[in-house]
Amino acid sequence: MSGFKDIMRQSARGLGFLALVIVVGAALALAEPRFLSPASLNGIARHMAANGLAALGLTFVVIVRRFDLSIPGVAAFAGMSMGAVIAAGAPLWVAIAAGIAIGAAIGLVSGVAISRFGLPDIVTTIAVGSICAGMAFLYTGGRSIFQNFFQVGITDLNDARVLGLGVSLWILLAIYAVAWFVMQRTRTGVAFYATGENPVAAHFSGIATRRYIALAYVLCAICTVLAVLLILAESGNAETNKGANLMMPAYAGVFLGAAILGGTSVLATLGGILLITMLLDGFALMGVPYYYSDGMISLILLAGVLAFSDSARNWLNSFAMVRAARHAASGEKG
């Protein structure tokens, strides 16, 4: 019975979300007809791939009720490291493996510090991010790395197409599919959610909660590395500021998706990041100056989180109750 109700509520939210995507898309298309051109849609798919991977990583961390602010730092260091490996003449897969290994190591450090030693998540990840951002300068002192980038084939990740869609979008969809399956259909996923919702109960149910928290940070760092890999593929060089714009869209995607679709999940993040990327690319097409876009994202994030918060709902409910009471009172008088 309640299961049926839940399904109804979920599908109502899903339909509402689809309607929102259509309304936003239509509004942007009206304001700027080029928004629906193939070039623009391709751009959205590419940007969504990079933003979506970073947001997916953050999703794991948010599910275990923590935060990660080291995303820009990890992206900078891993991006420069992969660039240095490519410039040294190694094949692409070596560079990617090195990047993933570095990301996993950094994520492990943050994750163990937070879960095993109980350090505060926000400040720890800010510190780790700062160290990584500094280490990004170790290779070249801050100069761009571009040697061997075209020979090694990294740009294919951006340009190549399979069945009419860009490779980066396929990568995104494949990773999201795996993540969705693990989080929704396996015991591992249940353990992640249990760790976030009630760590004590999860602990006594035999879940190694510390291990799952650490794992969330490792996954977040690896996803960040993959996101910055796609950014390197798009620009054809590595710079220390490449990952600087990954964090705000990631937070907005995760929390907006959770607000609209009723809970943090892989699918909610995918929906949130689709909306955010559409808006970002739409604004860019309309010629909105770069400095407004971050502000608008954060405004949308705040409005979304606020509109769907429990307090707002309670407030609206109490308002409705007062009105109903008044109505009833006036009815008695009349």
Next chain:
Amino acid sequence: MTMTLTRTATARPHSTRRRLSRLITNLWLVAALVLMTVMIASQRPQLLDPGNMVAILKSFSIMVMMILGLTWVIAAGKIDVSFMQVAALSNMLCAWGLSQGWGWWPAIAAGLAAGLAVGLLNGWLVAVMRLPALIVTISTASLCASLAAALGKGTVIRIATPGPLASLLEPHFGDAVPLIMLPVLALAALAWFVQERLTMGRYIYAMAQNEAAVRSVGVPVVGLTLVLFVFSGVCAALAGIILAENLASGQPMIGGPYLINGLTVVLLGGMMVHVGKPNILGTLTATLFIGVLFSGAALLGLPDYQRQIIQGALLLSGLVVAMLAARHHGERRKGG
């Protein structure tokens, strides 16, 4: 009151070793500061030149101004990552107002009003609407950064005429101390008094321990949270105005580096006097510590990114030490 009780309780065994260990936990950062200053000065005597001292103390004053409010927000168990962008916004608003011919006082008022408004927004969203403080302040931070950049269309706004604060930034007392330090220290002393002697200070620390319990004994938690965020916003805005005067310009990107600096200082400072709890005296000492460290690093010729690594490592090791100290303290209290 609670404080006095715990103090007498731990002092009762009155062994000199206990007293010594308490003195060390209270003042080790001061000792480290003196030691570091001596070490750097022996390598680079320029560190203590009046010109360099003025520079260190000026950035000390601005930094203290910026994070005075943040200290209490973190002490209350909340987080505010918008303070540096509030400073950037008030800095740009001040410079923009001057470029529109408002004159200095209206421009300063506008900057402070911006800090007040953002503080109220943060406080309302966190205290009344119960949203997570990180999500709220990360959003308002990028909102402020966006507005700050938009005011100057992405570039710097120059300020032609020196304002009423200019004389405060001039060196005095043997050309080594900027006058601005005195009002900033006076404000910090007032904050120290509030924190140590008034019930408000007790409430702040109690909130970090158990907000629900504090709420149920009748402490106005919502109002207090609102006040803390507003105080943080106004302090940061004031720092932004001092920066406008100091740099004779409004700089939209000025906020960035202050985030990690501010958090490092507050948490490092939280490791002295009341171990594990951010406090005003600790913030003052840690700000000077970081100031001397950075000035020394620059004199020793370390590039920027190495400073960034050192600072991150400092913050991380600070967290570990604070954790260990808190655990040690807790065990000892349990044992006694």
